[in-house]
Amino acid sequence: MTIYAISDLHLSFNKPVELYGIDLERDVDKPMDVFGWKRHFDRVRDHWLETVTATDTVLIPGDISWALRLDRAVYDFNWINQLPGKKVLSPGNHCYYAQSKKKVRQHLPVEMTWIDADYTLVEDYVVAATRGWNLPGDKGWNEEEDRKIYERQAGRLRLALEAAAHDHPDKERLVMLHYPPVTPRVSTSAFMDLLREFQVKLCVYGHLHGRSHHDAIEGLVDGVQLQLVSCDYLDFKPLPLSLYD
Template sequence: MIYAIGDLHLDYTEKKSMEVFGKAWENYQEKIFNNWNKIVKKEDTVLIVGDISWAMNIEEAYIDLKKIDDLNGEKILLKGNHDYWWSSLKKLNDLDFKSIKFLQNNSFFVEGYDICGTRGWISRDNSEFTDHDEKVFKRELQRLKNSLDFNKENNKKIVILHYPPLNSDKSLNEFFGICKDYQVEYLLYGHLHGPGHKQIFEGIVDGIGIKCVAGDYINFLPERIS
């Protein structure tokens, strides 16, 4: 089976509080680790859609990532906006985890699906969107295409993003447009917490199942996708 969850915000130092985003974040790390192996079996795969660890460098992140590695299932990880520790793909792969793969300009074939994705970015109609944001936005669109093109086989596809594929009015943006062009089956995202949940859009549009899997939104229970 394939599951998904995002925004674990692990912090082995326990110095970073997420409770400002609501009661759902009380003892959230305990919830994550208690829930995971009750739901996920060793033969399953979990897609983690960014904001994985509060660590600032790869050495510190290793401590949190090792905890994930020790949980049941294979894991495919995507960079979020707070994953400052995320390094080059070579350095990440050199960590040599037994069950973790890193998604960036590539894809992984799992249970009949190509797992594709990229971080994404804030929408172009955001009031704070700048020329720099435009450069990042275009780069992220290209990274999504790179990922979707990585496997030349005509497989079914699941796309994971960190940022929602949404404009400020909850209409679908260019990231969804690419998914439509590639006939993606599922489009998953995270990033939205607490009051931000009112910005969530879910449903089936043009045959694509759109779902938010931010940790607090799904009560830190990995969501079954397929």
């Protein structure tokens, strides 16, 4: 049993589709080819089938679907569900359909789990998640617009980690964020403080694409292993997580 991670799938199927035989013009609302992701769903599928087995788990921290409504996001969920393994999903900044955690869970296939401001168990680990947000002092930060969201998201991560620590104090903790908890311009944040406080072993995040990959902070930071898992950064290959010392 292995835990993998890959984020930012950015799917946009407009009808039920199988793993193969997808027509780019008829079946896809928002092709990613314009970003150089030529038929990226085929690449994700092929790499996934080569590596992930039915007993594995894949963490998908955000930007799973471009859909604005849940009834359209279901097409993307069902495509992912045809791939092997259990899937744990959490929201990103483009997950506009995810206004209600309860409703998202009602629309998910059985083998898929949605977490947001809470946690789930994966093998011998607890996995907690929230979306995260832009960091104070980073490029693009707007104090008036971003501060409340930032603090709310940090509070949601605290709720998730407190519950995980209370219910399973002896299990190691992993965290799924969509936004990075630190950047080259911001060496710490409320999110990073919480990762340290709750002795999180590893945090996976996405959100960074293209040239922004150069902004990724990875490796051991203040005792927490950080890993960027945006699918284009991983060349569309689910990444096996290194969880052992």
